[in-house]
Amino acid sequence: MPFQDFQGNHETITRIREMLARDRFPHAVVISGPEGAGKYTLAQMIAKTLNCIEQPKNDGLPDFCGHCRNCTLIAQSDDLEARFGEAVEAREAMREADKRDARIMIQTHPEVIVVPPDPPQMLIKVGQVRLVIGSVVYKPVEARRKVVIFTESSFMKEAANSLLKVLEEPPEYAALILLTTNPGELLPTIRSRCVIFNLGALPVEELESALSTSRKDLKPAQRELVARLANGAMGRALTFKLDEYIDARSGALVLLRSAIIGNDHTELFKITETYRAGAEGREKTDQLLRTLYALLEDLLMLKSGTHELVRNTDIRGEMGRLAQSIDFDWIVSASQRLAEVERGMRRNLLRSLSLDAFATSLER
Numbered sequence: 423m424p425f426q427d428f429q430g431n432h433e434t435i436t437r438i439r440e441m442l443a444r445d446r447f448p449h450a451v452v453i454s455g456p457e458g459a460g461k462y463t464l465a466q467m468i469a470k471t472l473n474c475i476e477q478p479k480n481d482g483l484p485d486f487c488g489h490c491r492n493c494t495l496i497a498q499s500d501d502l503e504a505r506f507g508e509a510v511e512a513r514e515a516m517r518e519a520d521k522r523d524a525r526i527m528i529q530t531h532p533e534v535i536v537v538p539p540d541p542p543q544m545l546i547k548v549g550q551v552r553l554v555i556g557s558v559v560y561k562p563v564e565a566r567r568k569v570v571i572f573t574e575s576s577f578m579k580e581a582a583n584s585l586l587k588v589l590e591e592p593p594e595y596a597a598l599i600l601l602t603t604n605p606g607e608l609l610p611t612i613r614s615r616c617v618i619f620n621l622g623a624l625p626v627e628e629l630e631s632a633l634s635t636s637r638k639d640l641k642p643a644q645r646e647l648v649a650r651l652a653n654g655a656m657g658r659a660l661t662f663k664l665d666e667y668i669d670a671r672s673g674a675l676v677l678l679r680s681a682i683i684g685n686d687h688t689e690l691f692k693i694t695e696t697y698r699a700g701a702e703g704r705e706k707t708d709q710l711l712r713t714l715y716a717l718l719e720d721l722l723m724l725k726s727g728t729h730e731l732v733r734n735t736d737i738r739g740e741m742g743r744l745a746q747s748i749d750f751d752w753i754v755s756a757s758q759r760l761a762e763v764e765r766g767m768r769r770n771l772l773r774s775l776s777l778d779a780f781a782t783s784l785e786r
């Protein structure tokens with residue numbers, strides 16, 4: 423997948439490739455953008471282009487070949503989720519004594535290090551940054567640039583301070599790439615030492631047209647729906663699981679209907695009963711909460727007369743009816759209560775009961 427396959431944000435991509443062309447790729451960059459915008463894909467493309475042995479050009483700008491030794495080894499980390507899963511599993515299999523010091527790192531090429539947040543807290547820890555420093559002090563042998571990709575910007579305090587030391591005087595052969603959904607989460611002192619590239623949200627039409635070539639499984643109306651639900655992120659649109667979403671949404675609608683119309687709770691209890699303990703239930707509940715927020719946003723759009731921004735276009739009729747039975751205050755208090763449910767989930771309160779309480783407390 424060369425640069426021309428990267429969809430959207432053409433200007434940013436060209437700017438990056440022009441820097442690569444002048445051999446001026448910065449020592450430290452931040453790539454920011456919403457989930458699914460392609461931040462990691464782009465970082466991998468940069469790592470490959472910096473180190474591709476064949477150094478091909480497309481449209482007069484640097485690209486990567488995708489088949490030389492460096493490209494192939496780096497590409498083994500393209501599937502971040504799979505490599506991350508393996509790294510976590512490998513640590514789980516260690517003896518207790520070794521586990522404590524083992525840090526999660528992904529390194530399929532000797533000179534390219536991928537650093538994901540370390541579970542269970544899902545933060546980047548000082549031990550990980552120290553390993554990076556230990557490696558960055560050595561000149562790359564099997565590549566031109568030593569590349570480090572931090573896949574999230576959730577650093578523990580000590581880890582951020584450690585990183586700052588590297589950023590103050592990065593070796594000339596290093597390229598540190600920090601990915602973030604929220605640049606504000608990074609220390610200002612870190613941000614100010616980085617060049618920031620932003621992958622902005624793409625317009626619905628652009629996502630829809632990409633979907634028409636890549637998601638032939640979807641009908642035109644479904645494509646429109648997915649394009650709206652993807653929040654401007656190409657990766658999200660291309661991998662959107664519409665069936666799962668519709669499933670979660672039907673549960674969310676039962677909750678909303680019960681909260682807005684009230685009276686009979688049989689259907690509500692039947693639904694909330696299915697949100698159980700354990701990892702699977704957690705995933706299911708997270709999705710339900712996300713869907714509820716999205717529906718509340720749509721209700722808000724309908725109430726404020728900005729119908730064109732409604733995302734759940736396929737159920738406009740029902741949403742319109744629900745919107746008629748509520749006012750702004752109701753939407754505000756529903757959002758607040760939803761945030762309470764979310765906090766309760768983190769404290770592991772019983773899911774079905776919290777959801778029941780959410781719906782019944784909002785009844786009118």
Ligand SMILES: [Zn+2]
Pocket residue numbers: 473474475476477486487488489490491492493494
């Ligand atoms: Zn190559």
